[in-house]
Amino acid sequence: MGNTKLFKRLKDIPFVYHSYLNLKNSINNALYTDYAFCRKTYKKTHGEYPNIDLPQTFSEKLLWSMFNHRDQVYIQCADKFEVRDYVKRKIGEEYLINSFGVFDHVDSIDFRSLPNQFVIKATHGSGWNIIVEDKDRENISNIRKRIRYWLKTNYFEFNREWPYKYMKKRVICEEFIGEERGTPPEDYKFFCFNGEPKLIQLDIGRFTSHKRNVYDTEWSRIGGVEIAHEQDENNIYPKPKNLKEMIDVARKLSEDFNHVRIDLYNVQGKVYFGEMTFFHGAGSAEYFRPKEFHLQLGEWFDLPSENINSWMRNDG
Structure with missing residues (x-):
């Protein structure tokens, strides 16, 4: 049995799997500071260490933001329950x-x-x-x-x-x-910068043969690029009829932030809110290919202020 198959089998045994995760986290916490851990993960993902002091790529800017900017609203909006009040206030509870x-x-x-x-x-x-x-x-x-x-x-x-x-x-x-047989709905992830959606990531088969197609806001597929998974070259995914509504929702939810990813579902023409993510791939754990694409996203990302006197600036 290969290591991958063995790992999947272990995940089905909660006590063993959870013990493994606890041990892994304990070792990493003992060996690495937060900063060193993220640098190590970035190196493993991208093949080079990040330049966090003078960030250029999207992921480098995410890491800069993680270590130099704090805002309590991030905690509310990343919390799967607390964010509901934020969504209700911004766009209404019908979403x-x-x-x-x-x-x-x-x-x-x-x-x-x-x-x-x-x-x-x-x-x-x-x-x-x-x-x-x-x-x-x-x-x-x-x-x-x-x-x-x-x-x-x-x-x-x-x-x-x-x-x-x-x-x-x-x-x-x-x-x-999702569908009656248990298939989850397709996941539309809007990368928003300064309150403007710039890129859409469509997640396909998240729990089977996971692929990610990348589109602009007109629903033209951007070929030759990848976000941690290859694109589905064999199937055509039609432009959602209510794409404008989805873009408007993403725009309203992202308007208070330099950058945030807004995840939405579209089920039988009805738009549902999924979640808000401020640090895609934890800033270091997911690749963007080619590097020119990674740099393009970085150009869209105007960094927030370095709030040195923040309430938790030196925490962690």
């Missing part, structure tokens, strides 16, 4: 996915009262999601174990993104808005 409740203890979740299909998300992390396709066929015990791990773990330890360090540990249960 929010229906919630069945938010919980800070796994024993507070009454699985019997939840519908047959639903989604569980950790509000204080990224990628900590469980799609329940058929509640009667799920291993609820394993789901509880995963949630318990989330609720006692600070996601900050994984990639050193400072907003996660200060979030309350909770999970939110939401309505499943």
Whole structure:
């Protein structure tokens, strides 16, 4: 059995997998400061160390922002529950996915009262999601174990993104808005700069053969570039009929920030808010190819102020 297959098998054993993650984080925390850890990760991803002092690429500017700028609203907007108030105020609650409740203890979740299909998300992390396709066929015990791990773990330890360090540990249960057989909806990610969407990343088959197509705001596919995954060259994904609405939503949600990625879903012509991300790929863990493309995104990114006297400038 190859290492990849073995790792996937271990992920299905919660105690073993969580013990592995705890050990990995403990070793990294002992060996690397936040700054050194991000430099090491960038080197592994891009093949060279980042120039954080004089950043040029998009990822270098993300790292500069991580280490030189703080704003409490980042914490609210990166939190999967707290951001709902921000979205409601900016664009209205009709864009929010229906919630069945938010919980800070796994024993507070009454699985019997939840519908047959639903989604569980950790509000204080990224990628900590469980799609329940058929509640009667799920291993609820394993789901509880995963949630318990989330609720006692600070996601900050994984990639050193400072907003996660200060979030309350909770999970939110939401309505499943994908296809009936459990396929999640396509994910539209709008890279916004100074309140203006400039690039759209379409995530395809996120839980199977993950690919990412890249489009401009007119829905012309930008060939020859990659964002951590190859593009799907074999299929045509039609321009959403309500693309203008999606762009308007992304514009309104991003207007207060130098840069933020706005993730949206489009299900049967209805737009739903997904999440807001300030440090794509934690600033160091996802590549952009070719380098000219990486530099182009960097040119769009006007850095925020270096708020040296910030309330947490020297924290971490």
